[in-house]
Amino acid sequence: MSTTEQMVANLFRKLLPGCIVLESNYYPIGSSLKNCAENDLIVIFDDHIFIIEVKAGSYTYTSPVYDIDSHMSSLKTLVGKADSQxxxxxxxLKSSKIAKIYDKNKNEKFSIILNDYIEIATFCITLDNFNEFAAKAEKISFLTLNDTTIAISIDDLRVYQNYFESPSRFLHYIKQRKRAAKNDRLSLNDExxxxGMYIEHNVYSITANNMAEGKLHWHxxxxxxxxxxxxxxxGLGGVKKPEQEIPTRLIEILDLLDKNSIKNRSSLAIYLLDLASDAREELSSQIDYMLQRQVEVGRMLISSTFGDVRYSLLCHQDSLKKLTDDYVRDYILSTMVINQEESRLELHLHFSKDKRLTDLEFRYWSDSDIPSQRIEELKVKGEEYAESRIMSYKRQKGLKKIGRNEKCPCGSGLKYKKCHGR
Structure with a gap:
C-alpha cells in the first residue's frame, strides 16, 4: 500500500475510532476472479460506509489563464478518474446481496451487505492541495461526479482530524457536505x-435554498x-474553537453515543444534530423538566413533539416504576394514527440519582408497523392521549383556557378552534 493511502487510512482511524478500514481491496469484474478491479480504501463505521480513492499525482502549477487545458487534464486525472473508480x-457493492472483497492474492477478506448501511459516501482524496478547485469540483461542468462524491485534498482531511473530536459530529458534517455538493445554489471557495458555513448554519444547504434565487457565492x-x-x-492559544451551540443535555447524549457501541447510534446522532437551534433547546429543556416533574408526581411521563420533528421521549429514573412496553408501544402507535404520521422516534434516556445520563435506547417506528386490525382501537386511544396532553399543557402553563387561534396542544398542528376547541 502506498504511503499516501496509508496516511489517509490513519486519518480516518483517528476521526472514527474503532472503525473498520479495508486497504488495497480487489473485487471481480464480471463473475470471474480472473479480472479484478482495485479499490484503495473502504471505511466502515456503524451504519456508515465510505468508499475512498486516493490520488498522489501532481496538479499542474501553471496559471489557468495561460494553460487551461493543463488544468482540465489534471482535474480529470486526479478527481474524475478517482470518482469513476x-x-x-x-x-x-450494489450488484449482489453479499459483496465479497478480496486481497491482492484473491483471498476473500471481507463481505459487505450494502443494505445494512444507512449512509454511503464516495471520496476522491488528492495528495496535492488545489483547494479552490477541489471545493467546487462537484460543480465543474466538464466533470460529472457521482451524487455521493466529496472531492478533497489530504490537507482538508487533516483539518477534519484536527477539528472534529466527536465521530458523531464528523459524520453529521459529511452528510451536510454531501448535500452541499449536490446544491447548485452553493458555491464556496474552499473546504x-x-x-465554517456548517458551524454557522448547520444544515447549510437549506440556508442557501432559503436565500434569493440564483447561484450564490459565499465568502x-x-x-x-x-x-x-x-x-x-x-503556539499562542487563547483563541476559542469555533463550534456550533449545542445544549448540555444534547452534548450528554452525543458523548454517550460516541463512547458506546450502540447499533445504529450514528443515525440517532445525525437525527439530533439535524435539529434546528430552537428544537435542540426544546429537547434539552424538556429533559430537565421531566426529571423534576416526574419526581413531583411520582410516576414516569412521556413527552412528545409533533410536526416536522416527531419524537416521544421517556426519561427513566431509579425511583420511578418503568412504564410497560405495551403501554409505550400503544401510546406511540395511537399518536401516529390520530396525527397521520409516517414515522416517529421512540427515545429512552436513563439517568442516575444525580441526573446524569447513564444509558439510552431508541427505535424508529414507521406507519408500516401499525397493525391494520387495530386502527379503530388506536384512534380511540389516540384521542384519550390527546386530551391528556391538553390537560398537561394547561397545568404546565398555568392556563384555564387555550386561545382559539393557538396551535392545539394535542399535536395535530391545527388551531385549537378547529381541533379540540370545537
Whole structure:
C-alpha cells in the first residue's frame, strides 16, 4: 500500500475510532476472479460506509489563464478518474446481496451487505492541495461526479482530524457536505468555507435554498477557523474553537453515543444534530423538566413533539416504576394514527440519582408497523392521549383556557378552534 493511502487510512482511524478500514481491496469484474478491479480504501463505521480513492499525482502549477487545458487534464486525472473508480466499486457493492472483497492474492477478506448501511459516501482524496478547485469540483461542468462524491485534498482531511473530536459530529458534517455538493445554489471557495458555513448554519444547504434565487457565492466563513488554527500553529492559544451551540443535555447524549457501541447510534446522532437551534433547546429543556416533574408526581411521563420533528421521549429514573412496553408501544402507535404520521422516534434516556445520563435506547417506528386490525382501537386511544396532553399543557402553563387561534396542544398542528376547541 502506498504511503499516501496509508496516511489517509490513519486519518480516518483517528476521526472514527474503532472503525473498520479495508486497504488495497480487489473485487471481480464480471463473475470471474480472473479480472479484478482495485479499490484503495473502504471505511466502515456503524451504519456508515465510505468508499475512498486516493490520488498522489501532481496538479499542474501553471496559471489557468495561460494553460487551461493543463488544468482540465489534471482535474480529470486526479478527481474524475478517482470518482469513476469509486463509483465502480459502489456499483459492485450494489450488484449482489453479499459483496465479497478480496486481497491482492484473491483471498476473500471481507463481505459487505450494502443494505445494512444507512449512509454511503464516495471520496476522491488528492495528495496535492488545489483547494479552490477541489471545493467546487462537484460543480465543474466538464466533470460529472457521482451524487455521493466529496472531492478533497489530504490537507482538508487533516483539518477534519484536527477539528472534529466527536465521530458523531464528523459524520453529521459529511452528510451536510454531501448535500452541499449536490446544491447548485452553493458555491464556496474552499473546504474551510464549507466547514465554517456548517458551524454557522448547520444544515447549510437549506440556508442557501432559503436565500434569493440564483447561484450564490459565499465568502468569509473560514475566518474564525483561520484564526483558531493560526493560534494553534503559532503556539499562542487563547483563541476559542469555533463550534456550533449545542445544549448540555444534547452534548450528554452525543458523548454517550460516541463512547458506546450502540447499533445504529450514528443515525440517532445525525437525527439530533439535524435539529434546528430552537428544537435542540426544546429537547434539552424538556429533559430537565421531566426529571423534576416526574419526581413531583411520582410516576414516569412521556413527552412528545409533533410536526416536522416527531419524537416521544421517556426519561427513566431509579425511583420511578418503568412504564410497560405495551403501554409505550400503544401510546406511540395511537399518536401516529390520530396525527397521520409516517414515522416517529421512540427515545429512552436513563439517568442516575444525580441526573446524569447513564444509558439510552431508541427505535424508529414507521406507519408500516401499525397493525391494520387495530386502527379503530388506536384512534380511540389516540384521542384519550390527546386530551391528556391538553390537560398537561394547561397545568404546565398555568392556563384555564387555550386561545382559539393557538396551535392545539394535542399535536395535530391545527388551531385549537378547529381541533379540540370545537
Amino acid at each position: 469509486a463509483v465502480r466499486t459502489l456499483n459492485y 474551510l468555507d464549507h466547514l 468569509g466563513f473560514r475566518e474564525n477557523l483561520d484564526e483558531y488554527f493560526s493560534s494553534l500553529f503559532n
